[in-house]
Amino acid sequence: MTDFNWSALDERAVKMAKVLSADAVERAGHGHPGSPVSLAPIAYTLYQHFIKHDPADPKWAGRDRFILSGGHASLTQYVQLFFSGYGLTLDDLKYFRGGADTRTPGHPEYGLTPGIEMTTGPLGQGLASAVGFAYGQRFERGLLDPEAPAGTSPFDHKVWVICGEGDVEEGVSSEAASLAGNQKLGNLTVIFDANHIQIEGDTKLTFSEDILARYRAYGWYTDEVSFIQPDGSYKEDVQALAAAIEKAQEVTDKPHFIKVNTLIAWPTPGKTNNEASHGSKLGEEAVKGLKELCGFDPEVSFPIDEEALAHARKVAERGLAAHKAWDEALAKWAAANPDKAALYDRLKAGKLPEGFDKAIDDLVAGFEVGSKVATRKASGAVLNAIAAVMPELWGGSADLGGSNNTNIKGADSFGPSEDATRTWPNVSEYGRQLHFGVREFAMGAITNGILLGSNTRPFNGTFFQFSDYERPAVRLAALMEIPNLYVWTHDSVALGEDGPTHQPIEHLAAFRAIPQLEVVRPADEYETAEAYRYFFEKKNSYPTAMILTRQGVPTLAETAEKAREGVKHGAYVLVDCEGTPDVIVMATGSEVQWAVAGAKTLAAEGIKARVLSMPSLEWFEEQDEEYKEAILPKSVKARVSIEAGLALPWYKYLGDCGKAVSIEQYGLQGDGGQNMIDLGITAEHVVEAAKASIEEARA
Numbered sequence: 008m009t010d011f012n013w014s015a016l017d018e019r020a021v022k023m024a025k026v027l028s029a030d031a032v033e034r035a036g037h038g039h040p041g042s043p044v045s046l047a048p049i050a051y052t053l054y055q056h057f058i059k060h061d062p063a064d065p066k067w068a069g070r071d072r073f074i075l076s077g078g079h080a081s082l083t084q085y086v087q088l089f090f091s092g093y094g095l096t097l098d099d100l101k102y103f104r105g106g107a108d109t110r111t112p113g114h115p116e117y118g119l120t121p122g123i124e125m126t127t128g129p130l131g132q133g134l135a136s137a138v139g140f141a142y143g144q145r146f147e148r149g150l151l152d153p154e155a156p157a158g159t160s161p162f163d164h165k166v167w168v169i170c171g172e173g174d175v176e177e178g179v180s181s182e183a184a185s186l187a188g189n190q191k192l193g194n195l196t197v198i199f200d201a202n203h204i205q206i207e208g209d210t211k212l213t214f215s216e217d218i219l220a221r222y223r224a225y226g227w228y229t230d231e232v233s234f235i236q237p238d239g240s241y242k243e244d245v246q247a248l249a250a251a252i253e254k255a256q257e258v259t260d261k262p263h264f265i266k267v268n269t270l271i272a273w274p275t276p277g278k279t280n281n282e283a284s285h286g287s288k289l290g291e292e293a294v295k296g297l298k299e300l301c302g303f304d305p306e307v308s309f310p311i312d313e314e315a316l317a318h319a320r321k322v323a324e325r326g327l328a329a330h331k332a333w334d335e336a337l338a339k340w341a342a343a344n345p346d347k348a349a350l351y352d353r354l355k356a357g358k359l360p361e362g363f364d365k366a367i368d369d370l371v372a373g374f375e376v377g378s379k380v381a382t383r384k385a386s387g388a389v390l391n392a393i394a395a396v397m398p399e400l401w402g403g404s405a406d407l408g409g410s411n412n413t414n415i416k417g418a419d420s421f422g423p424s425e426d427a428t429r430t431w432p433n434v435s436e437y438g439r440q441l442h443f444g445v446r447e448f449a450m451g452a453i454t455n456g457i458l459l460g461s462n463t464r465p466f467n468g469t470f471f472q473f474s475d476y477e478r479p480a481v482r483l484a485a486l487m488e489i490p491n492l493y494v495w496t497h498d499s500v501a502l503g504e505d506g507p508t509h510q511p512i513e514h515l516a517a518f519r520a521i522p523q524l525e526v527v528r529p530a531d532e533y534e535t536a537e538a539y540r541y542f543f544e545k546k547n548s549y550p551t552a553m554i555l556t557r558q559g560v561p562t563l564a565e566t567a568e569k570a571r572e573g574v575k576h577g578a579y580v581l582v583d584c585e586g587t588p589d590v591i592v593m594a595t596g597s598e599v600q601w602a603v604a605g606a607k608t609l610a611a612e613g614i615k616a617r618v619l620s621m622p623s624l625e626w627f628e629e630q631d632e633e634y635k636e637a638i639l640p641k642s643v644k645a646r647v648s649i650e651a652g653l654a655l656p657w658y659k660y661l662g663d664c665g666k667a668v669s670i671e672q673y674g675l676q677g678d679g680g681q682n683m684i685d686l687g688i689t690a691e692h693v694v695e696a697a698k699a700s701i702e703e704a705r706a
Contacts, residue, residue, distance in 0.1 A: 011056060011249040019315035020090065020564075021048045022301035027089075028082040029101040029275070029294045030309050031111075038113060040103055040285030041272035042080035042171065044297070045526060046200055048243040049169065053198070054087040054322060057252055060094040065121040067565065068355070069161060070331035072124050072140050076133025076170035076180075077200075078114035079286070084123070085111050089327075090319040093122040097309060117459070125459050126487050129479055131177025132452050133168065133671040137479075138183040139456020140166045141262070146421065147461040149353075149437025150398055151347050157259060161337040166460070169532040172210050175199065175218060179479075184262075188226025190406030190480065191423050193259040193470040202271040208282045219266055228261040229279060230254065233268040238696040241273055243567060274300050275276025305317035318331055325523070327531035337689060352679045354462035356398055359543060362396040367540050374532045376567050379559035382596070383496040384537040386555050390466065390494075393438075393539065394418075402466035402492070403441030405450050409470035411496045414439050441465070447473050451491070453479025459488045462541075470502075471511040471554060474518070485523040491550040492542065498528065499559040499651035500670065501597060503679030510674030510682075516655040518552060525625040528554040528650075529574070530599035533566040534622050535575035541626075545575075551623075556678055560597045560601055566620070576625025580638050582606050584615035590645040593619045593660060598649045598668075598688060605649075605693030618641075618695060625658060644704035647696045651688045664704040666696035 028043035054060070058069040075084045082103065089095040095110065103111045110120050114128030122142070129132040148155075148162040153312050157163070174180050187195060199218065203210050219229040223224035230251045234243050245613065248267060255263040275295035290298070295305035303310045341348035353360065362393070370392040394415050401421070404413040419438030420431045427434040427443050431442070443450040447469050454465040468476065474495050484491040500510045519526050527542070529535040536553070540552050565581045566573075571581030578593070582603055590609070594602035606616035619638060621627060646665035648657035654667035661667060668687060675682045683689070 009208050011246070011253070013245055014318075014676055016315050016318040017051070019054070020311050020319045021051050022303070023092070023312045023315055024051060024086045026294075026298050026303050027086050027100055027309060029289055029297055031082055031100050032288045033294050034101060034308070035104040036080070037231070038288065039079040039286050040082070040289050041204070041278065042202070042528045043082035043086070044078065044272045044275060044284075045202060045269045046080060046083045046169065047086070048245050049198060049248065050083045050087050050198065052245050052248055053169075054091055054135045055319065056249060059164065059278065059329055060091070060122075060325075062088075062323045063327060064330060064458070065093060067330055067333075068636055069164060069330065069337070071165045071167060072137075073138070074124055074127065074133045074137045074168045075115060076137070076168055076174045077130065078127030078133065080169075080171070081113060082110070082642070083114050084115060088120070089124045089320075090316065091122075092323040095120070097311065101309060102678070115181050125455070126483060128481065130173040131175075131180040132483055132555060134174050134180040135183035135449050136171045136454035136459065137166050137168045137195060137197070138187045138192065138449075138477040139453035140460030141187065141192040141456075141493070142190070142421070142453060143457040143461030143463055144194055145663065146191070146401060146439070150463070151351055152670050153345070153437055161333055161340055164194070165197045168195070171199060171200045172205060173216055176195035176214055179452055180383070180432070181447040182226045182446040183220065183453060184227070186443065186446065186449060186453070187262045187420065188222075190263045191226070191260045193697050195253060195262040197262070199264060199266045200269055201266050202269045202280075204271045204280065204282050204285055206282060206285055210691040214221070219264070222264040226261060227264045228255055229266070230262045231266045231268070234273075234426070235268050235270065241270060241467060242357045243446065268322035276300070283366065288530060289562055307490055345477075350398070350464075355441045361544070363393065364540070366392045366396045367536050369538050371533065374562055374567070376561045376562050376564045378534050380562060381556050381557040381559050382529055382535050383410075383412045383557060384532065385529075385532040385551060386469055386494060386496075386539070387414070389536050389539045391416050393543070396545055397464070398439075399463040400466070401439035401441060401463060402410060402454070402468070403443060404468040404494075405447045406445045407469055408442070411494055411633065413468040413494050441467070443467070447476035447555065448480060451477040451484070452674070454491050455484050455487070455489060459487070464490075464492070466492035466494055468496065470497040470509060471495040471514055472497065472509050474552075480526060481518070481550065481552070481596055482521055485521050488523060488548050489550060490542075490548045493550065493552040494555065495552055496555040498554045498596065498684040499556070500674035501651065501679035502557040503682065504677065506676040507674040511652065512670055512673055513653050515554065515650065515652040519624060519656045523549045525549050525551040525623060526554060527551060527623040527626070528596035528597055529622050530594075530620050531560050531562045531566055533562065533570040534574050534620065536569045538622060554596065556597045558597065561600050563600070563603065573620065574622055575621040575626065576630055577628070578582075578619050578638060580617060581620040582616070583620035584617055586615065587640075588647040588699050589615045589618045589640060589641055590647060591619060591620050591643050592693060592697065593648045595650050595659070600620065601688065601690040601693055604690035605697065608690065608694050609697055614697065614701070630640055645697065645700040647693055648699055649688065651683065651686075665702045668692045668696050
């Protein structure tokens, strides 16, 4: 090591971090104090000596990214943000896990606290998304500055993670770590806090493998530092930790995994190496003992060593200097690369490229009413049309690219060039075609990380049935309000012979139940194109799931005329009648055709039916009451919904007299079209339900 200096003031700052963490949990009455106490020297070393950051500008584009994967240890990060000058105050620490207005919640929340890069808490997802942060950094560099030598571009930065046993036990971290090794992500460093303690005690009962051997097998660089000395004593050997980190940074073609053996809650009397310190307050006597050992008055709550705090705050000066140097490098790059600089400015502003609408319009102009096209195929055509003018768009599938139609034509695959295959001969580190293997959960977490860590726009795909594996990452995207894009195909029993294991039934209801997730199920080519147009144009940033058919569906004359204006409202009148309708038929996706056919049969019998295409219930709910009443008037009590899944989401629209044409059982083995007939998803059932609803409404 050449420039790592550790002074008595650093030591005092670490001790202050320990007692502030203990006091914060003690005042709250609940929390996870053990890890913040023992992680204090590790986090302090990273923030003071390794992470490139500017507390005056938490969103500085040139910063490194730090993710605390074990979000329960949130005080580990909050205290360092307080020390560094991110605007967190001592009062914020005192209000840890306080009311809804706290800036220091029990687990870090994206968008709430300055310096927090993502919401963590569900274990494993922080580490997995950090892989996505590293993906995003590399791809964005490829868009903007691909020729610069490594480490010289303003678009070079590093991704740092602290994780614990729970993180590496979760399967999603293994999925993502395997991909990280395959991708040779040398910009990613994980510090693994091995304290051998979980809620249920010593991890020897559940976690006994050689974790370093596992990560080496994934293709990671590994190292180990122990604060537990050979003679059983304990030394927070930050010199050894810093040496290990510096040595790891010399390896640029592998992600880095450094195991640090610690004792949870050290040196708290009676609580060190005890599972009781994991998720409960330490207790008054233990906290007093910790303060005495750390040189603080045991009777003083939230003590501040002003000299040590001032010393820690000097990191802000170093951050300002780094920011200034980066600004100069960026200006020099922009002057030399005006076209790339214009692209960067557009990406930062979140603006769509010129030609975006035209790309979709030109595609739509080639649609033919009466043709039969699967919406998954229409989706692939739209994505490729957009990709031609939107270089920041990239994505792929969990080993289903050809089936999901998520392949970008002519694009290189993202990965080391030596990984080229017969099927994918063009592979480069800056490719825009992503391959996740059969790793749906990691795919969701990685694309979350890409969105959070770069200015690029990813998408990902799988069969709708297997979205179950991705669901926790989808929920986290919704919680963080980030616009991840899910392309979920094979959306019903009509996929056919793969049988009920592959046929989604409850999935539309289940995903509509996630707040702030927007579910879109277009009826045909026109609705698919307009759904994508609105997704990229809309002002909110919620994640969106495109639910798409395997089977061909008719391209409707009615959508050709009305989808451009209608789809963005979530629901619109597709077929209407003279005067007040006798019944309103509501449908999504492949069932819209049967709603239209049923309405024609009803009209022939003198029954006036209005058909609403409702591609997105969430988008419809965003409309004002005037619009809702105009297309779905309360006075019309006779209503029918038709959708090839559970009826659960429709009862709020059906009212007391409405009837649902739905599927309330698992799917069937057999031909997809016959499955739909056997399970009652037909125009005939629409007609029957309409008549029954009208009769009940008149009773």
